[in-house]
Amino acid sequence: MIEIRGIKKSFGALEVLKGIDLNIEQGKIVSIVGPSGAGKTTLLQIMGTLDKPDQGSITYETEDGKWIIDASKFKFQSSIFNKKDISAFRNKHMGFVFQFHQLLPEFTALENVMMPALIGGVSRREAKRRAEELLSFMGLSDRASHKPNELSGGEKQRVAVARALVNKPDVVFADEPSGSLDSHNKEELHRLFFDLRDKMGQTFVIVTHDEQLADLADRKIFMQDGRIVE
16 A cells, blocks of 8 residues: 655754665554654654655555655656645545644634545535544544534544544554543544544554554554664
């Protein structure tokens, strides 16, 4: 599904990624662990097209076809695409969950979940239907009209997961998704990821310091000093 070859990335004189090769299979939960500064988040951002590698390439196999991003270009099959096309690709094929949920405070839970679908050109009616369905799956139907400041930490993160799923992405990238949660909400969120894998066949790539979550994953990747050590 995702094939990563020879990814290198530097910030000034600091070489953060030193040649990463990795395959991500569809319908699997993959955890990426390692000490701070190992390059985990940088790798996740490059996989999520939020940053560009200095060297190497990433190939995404989707139902649309084959997409390739490398240091110099982004293309679909043989056609070169621009930044706007990358954003559209990201919106359609990827979902993101961050440590601090990143919900828009002026919108309700339902509106936050609808947002990526509306950006992707889905009708308001269909976006609302998808968002309501996901909030129901998350056990949050009764919280749909609440704004983020009226939700608990666990509820906010479940809304963020619903938002990541609203466009039916091929993969969800999560960066320390349970890092700000207490133990009860952390366990609930972890259980949710595996429910989504089992019931929807969802693929997750999760950067985490939580050993419990990392050990439960279908595959655990250990990074150190910008390299994968398995």
